Amino acid sequence: MARRAKFWGHLRLGLLALVLLAAGFTLYLDFRVRSEFEGRRFALPARIFARPLELHAGLRIALADVIDELQRTGYREQARDGEPGGFARGADEIEIAQRPFVFWDGPQPAKRIRVAFDGGRVAAVRDAQGGELPLARLEPLPIGGIYPGNNQDRVLVRLAEVPKHLVHALIATEDRSFYSHHGFDLRGIARAAGSLVTGSGLQGGSTLTQQLVKNFFLTPERTLRRKLTELVMAMLLELHYGKDEILETYLNEIYLGQDRDRAVHGVGLAALHYFGKPVQHLTLAESALLVGLAKGPAVYDPYRHAQRALERRNLVLRETKDRGYATLEQYAAARAAVLGVNPKASMGTSPHPAFLELVHRQLRREYDEADLRSEGLRIFTTLDPRVQSTAERVLAKKLAQFDKEKRFGAAGLEGAIVITDSQTGEVQALVGGRDPGFRGFNRALDATRPVGSLLKPAIYLTALADPSRYTLVTPIDDGPFVWKSLGAPDWEPANYDQKFHGAVPLRTALAQSYNVAAARLGTDLGIERVLATVKRLGIEREPPPYAATLLGAVELSPFEVAQMYQTIASGGFRTPPRAIREVTTQDGRPLRRYAIAMEQAFAPETMYLLAFAMQGVVREGTAQGLNAWLPPESAVAGKTGTTDEQRDAWFGGFTGDRLAIVWIGYDDNRAARLSGAAAALPVWGELMASLQPEPLALSRPDGIEEVLIDPQSGLRADGGCPGALELPFARGSAPVERAQCTSALGIAVEEVKQRAKSWLERLFGN
Amino acid sequence: MKHALALLALLAGCATAPQPAIEPAGAPAPAPAARVESIAVASLLDSARSDTEAGQLASAAASLERAIRIEPRNPRLWHELARVRLKQGDYAQAESVAARSNSWAAGDNALRAENWRLIARAREARGDAAGARAALDAAERQR
Numbered sequence: 001m002a003r004r005a006k007f008w009g010h011l012r013l014g015l016l017a018l019v020l021l022a023a024g025f026t027l028y029l030d031f032r033v034r035s036e037f038e039g040r041r042f043a044l045p046a047r048i049f050a051r052p053l054e055l056h057a058g059l060r061i062a063l064a065d066v067i068d069e070l071q072r073t074g075y076r077e078q079a080r081d082g083e084p085g086g087f088a089r090g091a092d093e094i095e096i097a098q099r100p101f102v103f104w105d106g107p108q109p110a111k112r113i114r115v116a117f118d119g120g121r122v123a124a125v126r127d128a129q130g131g132e133l134p135l136a137r138l139e140p141l142p143i144g145g146i147y148p149g150n151n152q153d154r155v156l157v158r159l160a161e162v163p164k165h166l167v168h169a170l171i172a173t174e175d176r177s178f179y180s181h182h183g184f185d186l187r188g189i190a191r192a193a194g195s196l197v198t199g200s201g202l203q204g205g206s207t208l209t210q211q212l213v214k215n216f217f218l219t220p221e222r223t224l225r226r227k228l229t230e231l232v233m234a235m236l237l238e239l240h241y242g243k244d245e246i247l248e249t250y251l252n253e254i255y256l257g258q259d260r261d262r263a264v265h266g267v268g269l270a271a272l273h274y275f276g277k278p279v280q281h282l283t284l285a286e287s288a289l290l291v292g293l294a295k296g297p298a299v300y301d302p303y304r305h306a307q308r309a310l311e312r313r314n315l316v317l318r319e320t321k322d323r324g325y326a327t328l329e330q331y332a333a334a335r336a337a338v339l340g341v342n343p344k345a346s347m348g349t350s351p352h353p354a355f356l357e358l359v360h361r362q363l364r365r366e367y368d369e370a371d372l373r374s375e376g377l378r379i380f381t382t383l384d385p386r387v388q389s390t391a392e393r394v395l396a397k398k399l400a401q402f403d404k405e406k407r408f409g410a411a412g413l414e415g416a417i418v419i420t421d422s423q424t425g426e427v428q429a430l431v432g433g434r435d436p437g438f439r440g441f442n443r444a445l446d447a448t449r450p451v452g453s454l455l456k457p458a459i460y461l462t463a464l465a466d467p468s469r470y471t472l473v474t475p476i477d478d479g480p481f482v483w484k485s486l487g488a489p490d491w492e493p494a495n496y497d498q499k500f501h502g503a504v505p506l507r508t509a510l511a512q513s514y515n516v517a518a519a520r521l522g523t524d525l526g527i528e529r530v531l532a533t534v535k536r537l538g539i540e541r542e543p544p545p546y547a548a549t550l551l552g553a554v555e556l557s558p559f560e561v562a563q564m565y566q567t568i569a570s571g572g573f574r575t576p577p578r579a580i581r582e583v584t585t586q587d588g589r590p591l592r593r594y595a596i597a598m599e600q601a602f603a604p605e606t607m608y609l610l611a612f613a614m615q616g617v618v619r620e621g622t623a624q625g626l627n628a629w630l631p632p633e634s635a636v637a638g639k640t641g642t643t644d645e646q647r648d649a650w651f652g653g654f655t656g657d658r659l660a661i662v663w664i665g666y667d668d669n670r671a672a673r674l675s676g677a678a679a680a681l682p683v684w685g686e687l688m689a690s691l692q693p694e695p696l697a698l699s700r701p702d703g704i705e706e707v708l709i710d711p712q713s714g715l716r717a718d719g720g721c722p723g724a725l726e727l728p729f730a731r732g733s734a735p736v737e738r739a740q741c742t743s744a745l746g747i748a749v750e751e752v753k754q755r756a757k758s759w760l761e762r763l764f765g766n
Numbered sequence: 767m768k769h770a771l772a773l774l775a776l777l778a779g780c781a782t783a784p785q786p787a788i789e790p791a792g793a794p795a796p797a798p799a800a801r802v803e804s805i806a807v808a809s810l811l812d813s814a815r816s817d818t819e820a821g822q823l824a825s826a827a828a829s830l831e832r833a834i835r836i837e838p839r840n841p842r843l844w845h846e847l848a849r850v851r852l853k854q855g856d857y858a859q860a861e862s863v864a865a866r867s868n869s870w871a872a873g874d875n876a877l878r879a880e881n882w883r884l885i886a887r888a889r890e891a892r893g894d895a896a897g898a899r900a901a902l903d904a905a906e907r908q909r
Binding site for chain 2: 426
């Protein structure tokens with residue numbers, strides 16, 4: 001009796017424990033499935049866009065370039081009056097059926113525009129009715145994303161955005177009783193059990209809910225325990241969430257293919273990846289292809305196995321028709337359609353990883369890495385795809401040519417390019433090496449190399465800031481020079497041509513890049529003062545305070561050099577290079593704008609004199625070779641740079657609209673036969689010539705006057721002096737002494753003319 | 767008086783007659799900044815102004831930056847941007863951007879005076895009374 005009671009007691013306890021265990025396990029599963037569900041619904045990578053192309057009358061751009069950008073953005077050529085996401089081209093005109101797009105400042109609806117071209121310029125932009133539009137903003141090119149650690153990518157869609165026929169095709173094919181079951185399907189389980197008995201392994205019979213659960217836990221094992229767990233979780237999921245929520249999550253979660261190292265998840269991204277259009281615009285045939293992919297994205301890959309993909313698609317279409325979701329006519333039309341996948345799957349891992357890295361670094365200063373990878377932020381950048389592609393192409397071509405000629409050393413030269421808008425500091429392009437698609441060492445950001453003569457403008461800027469002592473014609477001694485400092489070996493800089501040139505005017509010393517003159521001038525001014533100028537130009541790292549720094553024994557990255565030259569190009573306004581314009585949330589709510597910001601770091605007069613002298617580098621100095629690419633009217637300002645043992649070649653310069661820094665060298669820093677003029681300048685020249693630069697027209701500040709100078713003596717000249725030059729001076733700093741060529745009469749005439757002029761001005765006002 | 771003028775004209779004429787070739791040393795003289803904006807820039811200016819009136823200052827600044835990308839040498843655009851920055855309370859940027867406007871405004875004394883007055887207000891707001899006075903003096907000198 002007691003034994004029986006004891007037995008029942010044990011049994012009851014055991015059962016209780018079992019129930020508690022089961023309950024606990026279920027609770028645990030419940031917790032897991034819910035947290036996964038909630039988490040998965042919102043894990044979205046940040047999406048990064050190039051600058052939008054803004055078309056307006058007068059813009060210099062060729063029709064072919066507009067078409068190229070449209071195609072890269074997924075627009076397809078079509079007949080006139082076609083669907084959004086297409087364009088129709090005429091001889092000198094293009095019709096663009098724009099897709100809707102949410103910009104930083106709000107949504108822009110789908111609309112049709114017509115753009116007329118005339119000789120490489122936009123002649124007019126019109127709407128569909130022929131009315132003139134002041135400005136049309138095109139959809140920006142997506143240039144990549146910041147993906148979660150597992151490289152999953154998706155474009156979140158709402159169920160309401162997904163075409164009905166896609167949902168129907170999915171349900172007809174994958175889970176016919178989806179709307180009636182409780183997470184599992186008895187017939188499916190029976191089938192699965194059958195296959196277990198016959199030993200063919202567990203397969204099939206999964207509801208959409210079960211498939212979703214399976215996706216949450218990515219191990220592919222097929223055991224009974226696993227299957228049961230999945231079943232319980234599916235039921236729990238159905239308990240907590242409605243059918244539409246589950247379906248929406250499934251549509252966003254489903255794995256539909258691979259694009260290089262990026263996994264394509266969800267119908268939103270798959271629609272863009274395979275068809276280059278948002279999911280809303282998918283046809284029945286296109287939807288059926290995506291649904292068919294769910295069973296095996298590699299097996300039915302439409303790029304690799306077109307026939308298999310087509311058969312699978314048609315099977316899906318038949319199921320859709322058989323379940324009554326499509327009429328016979330719809331079925332026949334869809335079956336007759338071609339696969340129609342995008343010829344180039346261009347949305348992949350960024351085509352421009354070097355620029356993307358810059359964006360990512362600038363973002364990381366303000367955003368949590370986890371947020372960047374999961375919150376679906378939309379990042380609008382400054383990348384100009386045309387400038388970027390041109391820079392990549394020119395660098396690769398030139399380096400291949402150099403390699404072949406072995407002019408500078410063995411094959412394997414590398415290079416980097418940074419291009420900015422000279423007025424606003426926006427980074428338009430960044431090339432980190434000769435293979436632009438390679439996401440490796442980013443030389444533009446991370447290769448810190450001696451800058452050589454690229455630092456010299458800082459010396460001359462320091463000098464010109466004191467017009468009472470230095471003007472463009474002040475003689476600088478380029479005779480033998482030894483710098484002695486305590487505890488350091490004597491420093492005896494030499495010129496590139498191994499000669500000394502005696503007293504040369506300041507502007508010539510810069511134009512010819514004379515090392516000895518620059519070293520003497522820099523040490524006269526004081527190394528500390530020159531370094532203070534370097535800092536004010538925007539260099540944050542502290543260069544070593546040695547004399548050799550003056551001649552560029554300081555290591556900077558091309559990006560840092562761009563920062564320094566940006567300040568010169570923008571007239572003395574320090575403008576940090578920016579790669580990001582705006583950041584919004586996934587649904588377009590603005591989070592942050594990165595506005596143009598600047599700070600006046602130098603007097604406009606001083607900067608004008610320096611920029612003028614740097615134009616001299618191209619006009620008559622070490623960069624004269626640029627004339628092979630650009631006409632003299634371009635009036636480019638620039639500087640060549642070559643380092644010890646010719647290891648590095650640099651050219652930095654600016655036109656009216658762009659600043660570009662080019663570095664060429666070997667990764668192992670070996671001695672070579674490189675020079676700025678021979679290796680970096682041709683890259684710069686060809687690049688800028690391809691971009692058709694605006695001429696550099698410096699804005700002359702009030703405090704600058706132009707004075708006729710006799711180049712021989714550096715003294716004031718007049719009409720009687722042959723070869724006299726008109727040179728700018730800070731007001732009152734020009735030489736007063738007259739050159740010998742001036743005649744007494746000439747001077748008198750000049751003075752009378754001046755007086756008459758000012759008298760007339762007073763008389764008639766200004 | 768008449769004679770003096772005639773003499774001046776004569777002298778000037780003499781001097782210009784045997785003009786030796788003077789090599790142009792620098793860039794071609796900068797063309798005066800376009801006073802008439804393109805229709806694209808004008809429409810962006812319009813939306814910036816209506817945004818400013820509606821208190822949508824960030825939006826106004828964005829439109830002005832779009833305009834500046836199209837016509838970076840148009841001092842009027844930089845000036846409008848400086849005004850928005852002043853309204854936003856970003857006095858440092860207001861001053862810098864107004865100075866940038868001045869750097870393109872050679873010959874437009876009225877605009878330069880406006881910029882200096884704006885700089886004066888920005889300095890005053892930052893508590894720099896002496897700097898504000900200096901800026902007002904500079905504005906006065908622009909006539």
